[in-house]
Amino acid sequence: MIDKIAFLFVEGIKNFTRNKLANFICIITILINFTILGTFFVFGYNTDNIVNFFRSKYTFEVFLNSDTNLDQAVTLKNEFLDNTLISSVDLIGKEESAKIFYDEFGEDIIQILGYNPLPMSLKVNLHDKGFDSEEVNLLIEKYGSNSFVDEIVYQGSYVDNIESRINLFIFIFLVLVLLLIFISIQIIGNTTSLSMSNRKDFIEILRYNGASNLFIKTPFLIEAFLQSLVGSLLAFLLVKYGFVIINSYLGVNIKIDDYLWAWMIVLSLIVSSYASSKSMKRILL
Amino acid sequence: MIDFKDITYNYSHQSGVYNIDLKIKKDEFCFLVGPTGSGKTTLLKLLYFDLFPHKGKVEILKYSSANIKKSSIHKVRKKIGVVFQDYKLLKQRTVYENIALPLHINGVGRKKIKQLVNEALDLTELSHYSKKFPNELSGGEQQRVCIARAIVKNPDVILADEPTGNLDPTTGHRILKILEQINKEGTCVVMATHNYKLISDKAYRIIELNEGKVVSG
Numbered sequence: 001m002i003d004k005i006a007f008l009f010v011e012g013i014k015n016f017t018r019n020k021l022a023n024f025i026c027i028i029t030i031l032i033n034f035t036i037l038g039t040f041f042v043f044g045y046n047t048d049n050i051v052n053f054f055r056s057k058y059t060f061e062v063f064l065n066s067d068t069n070l071d072q073a074v075t076l077k078n079e080f081l082d083n084t085l086i087s088s089v090d091l092i093g094k095e096e097s098a099k100i101f102y103d104e105f106g107e108d109i110i111q112i113l114g115y116n117p118l119p120m121s122l123k124v125n126l127h128d129k130g131f132d133s134e135e136v137n138l139l140i141e142k143y144g145s146n147s148f149v150d151e152i153v154y155q156g157s158y159v160d161n162i163e164s165r166i167n168l169f170i171f172i173f174l175v176l177v178l179l180l181i182f183i184s185i186q187i188i189g190n191t192t193s194l195s196m197s198n199r200k201d202f203i204e205i206l207r208y209n210g211a212s213n214l215f216i217k218t219p220f221l222i223e224a225f226l227q228s229l230v231g232s233l234l235a236f237l238l239v240k241y242g243f244v245i246i247n248s249y250l251g252v253n254i255k256i257d258d259y260l261w262a263w264m265i266v267l268s269l270i271v272s273s274y275a276s277s278k279s280m281k282r283i284l285l
Numbered sequence: 286m287i288d289f290k291d292i293t294y295n296y297s298h299q300s301g302v303y304n305i306d307l308k309i310k311k312d313e314f315c316f317l318v319g320p321t322g323s324g325k326t327t328l329l330k331l332l333y334f335d336l337f338p339h340k341g342k343v344e345i346l347k348y349s350s351a352n353i354k355k356s357s358i359h360k361v362r363k364k365i366g367v368v369f370q371d372y373k374l375l376k377q378r379t380v381y382e383n384i385a386l387p388l389h390i391n392g393v394g395r396k397k398i399k400q401l402v403n404e405a406l407d408l409t410e411l412s413h414y415s416k417k418f419p420n421e422l423s424g425g426e427q428q429r430v431c432i433a434r435a436i437v438k439n440p441d442v443i444l445a446d447e448p449t450g451n452l453d454p455t456t457g458h459r460i461l462k463i464l465e466q467i468n469k470e471g472t473c474v475v476m477a478t479h480n481y482k483l484i485s486d487k488a489y490r491i492i493e494l495n496e497g498k499v500v501s502g
Contacts, residue, residue: 001392003389003392003393003394003395003398004389004392007389201373201375202375204373205373205374205375205386206386206390207359207362208333208335208362208367208369208373209362209363209367209386209387209390209434209438210359210360210361210362210363210364210365210387210390210391210438211359211390212356212359213356213359215359215390
């Protein structure tokens with residue numbers, strides 16, 4: 001039995017090395033498809049991180065009435081800090097506001113108007129963990145009517161928008177994954193068919209000598225496995241080191257699942273065994 | 286061992302075999318003779334279940350065409366050695382590898398394969414050619430490789446389809462001698478040929494076919 005398995009394994013490797021061009025094309029196709037798939041996996045894995053990244057940018061700005069004094073502003077700041085949704089609050093005084101105005105517009109408003117009309121404001125930074133947009137909206141509504149507050153500017157609606165579209169993103173992601181798997185199945189299946197057609201005589205001789213269908217199929221299955229293994233392994237390396245480079249160049253922290261390599265290889269082996277079995281079934285009727 | 290029971294097989298172009306009733310015993314050596322298109326190859330193909338009769342049934346080694354499953358055909362073929370007129374050798378494999386192929390299929394161990402292949406090489410006088418490739422051999426030598434491949438698994442039946450068809454008379458006699466020797470060791474041999482001269486001096490059973498029917502035998 002071991003000798004038989006060894007023989008079939010060697011035959012599979014011989015097939016693999018014999019059909020160089022077809023296998024090369026197949027490996028490149030798997031490499032491209034699984035690189036895209038792997039990238040999707042990484043983005044999927046980092047969905048929470050990406051949303052949190054946007055959330056970490058969430059702040060709302062509370063512009064105070066012009067007659068609000070510093071003590072009142074500090075009291076309001078402390079009130080905000082007591083709220084569990086809020087991580088920190090920066091008090092921006094009138095002078096600092098004027099400085100920001102200068103930085104943004106290049107004009108010194110005090111020099112133009114002769115006085116500083118800009119109000120004090122509070123820059124309220126929200127916690128990104130346990131973020132609940134409804135609670136934030138309630139908070140804004142509550143303080144919107146506060147007598148010290150003139151206006152609250154909140155850009156969280158963009159994030160709400162992103163979050164509400166995340167299901168659509170997941171749907172598109174799944175459609176693309178299925179499309180790429182379908183393309184891989186077609187390519188692997190066609191390569192197996194081509195390999196079997198090239199070895200029609202070999203198959204015929206095996207049959208006349210008493211080989212079962214399983215015996216005939218095994219080397220072609222091994223060939224398809226090798227294509228998938230090489231293709232998906234290269235794709236994994238490309239994805240992994242691609243994101244390492246992206247992380248170091250862009251200074252972001254995109255995480256890669258520790259088992260990404262296993263997911264990619266196992267998925268490619270399932271795809272290849274399905275594709276080659278389907279194609280062999282058609283030929284070995 | 287072999288039983289054709291009222292067999293009919295039609296090809297689309299109105300040729301084939303019709304109402305064949307034949308029995309071939311174990312250890313028997315018999316010739317299927319007749320002109321081209323008389324149905325010799327069809328009968329052999331029916332024996333190794335490459336074809337299935339449209340009427341009647343074929344029984345060989347306790348397997349019947351009437352109830353054999355497609356998935357079980359390989360079990361019959363493991364017990365049958367087939368010698369083809371066009372040899373059907375693997376061109377990219379050496380003589381040794383070609384002969385060893387049925388043993389790999391049967392799951393024989395490496396040491397045993399070496400021993401059995403060497404015995405087959407000796408019997409067919411091919412020991413010096415074991416590392417050569419088929420295209421480096423003459424027609425007669427290739428046919429001997431085909432015979433060696435058929436006998437190496439020690440089959441119960443050898444089916445030889447025009448094994449001397451492409452060979453000169455001397456080589457043809459040599460091939461026939463090898464087949465006779467195999468038969469003497471207890472293997473049933475059924476050989477199709479249209480070469481009457483080759484078998485005229487032989488005392489074996491001759492089944493004569495013409496236009497798909499048994500004329501004598």
